[in-house]
Amino acid sequence: MNYLIIFVLGILMLGPIFYAYYLDYKADPKEFILSMKPLKKGLIQGLVFFTAYYGINKIYEFTFPLNKKHGIEFNLEREKLAIPKIKEDWKIDNHYSEQFKTEWWKPEPRNGHFKKIIEYGIFGVKYETDYYHNPNLKGTFAWSIYDYNKNIFVYFMERPNNKSIEVTEKGKIKNLKSSKTMGITKSEFDNYKME
Template sequence: MSYTIIILLGLLLIAPIFIAYYYDYKTDPKQFSFSVKTLGKGLGKGIIYMAIYFGINKAYELLVPLNKNHGMEFNSEREQLGIPTLKSDWKVSDYESEQFTTYWWKPEPRNGHFKKIIEYGILDSKTETDYYHNENKKGTFAWSKYDFDKREFQYFMELPNEKLVSVTDRGQLRVEKPTVVKNVSKSEFENYITE
């Protein structure tokens, strides 16, 4: 669509409004100027309210969470808590990270400890999840999740599902997910990451 067509369509929409304002002004100029002043005051207040709203929203995005200082400098606290540390060559993924979540990735090859996700609340970090991959066991992943509020770990493992197809109680075939996520013990988890 060319610019001349857009301009003509704009004029077709705006011209009747200006014609109506002209006739309104001709019928009662005093009332017309009063309504224009009232409209200007309302528009000014609306712009101020919008500026305040967007300013507060931007400040919220920049300042919350209040403590997002859980990068490399937090490694000494991680060692005390028993959480795996970040290595110096790890990078933050700006593509995946959000206001309340930070993704750290190990460079290639990604065998062993390869990813860390830190989730934040308003005041401080909530959880820190560390992902592991063992190249000797294809199709499996393991991760540990540390909860800062409860001060405890949970361990998980994603395994290939050997039972891809099963039969329901009614005799119908059901296709299962290709992987199964299990909550595992600390010893099973450590066995997986050290093999």
């Protein structure tokens, strides 16, 4: 049904234009053909430009990042760097993955280490983020980020916010987010995973 509406609208919009061209052609065919030469040249140039742009864009999408082989086959390198590995039954989430980001998810139940995000630069991997969920601590998540450039880990935790409102210095009421994110130490991170 939608295609029919688009078709009818196209005829209503383009029909008068083509009819005007037809009337112009009937009035003086030679003059009409001469006036179409610049249009033909413009169409060819536009087609060449569109083809080049589309081709370069597709080459960019398929070529960059240059090294995107950091899936399960990269687990030996992860083990050397003490980065959590991707398990054999994990799957790539194509809905959230992009050209410079790949998301791996553990199948249900998603407790413990359940998600890994690999972020790429043009030349290869930049960060790996590993997410953990402890079912004993409801509403909490923890994650570690490994920076390949600096060779360091950074740790974070998201906890439910006990306070829903706060009074500012000026006496105004401020609604707070339902959760708060904070940086934590490696020992706090390890304790979260073990609890």
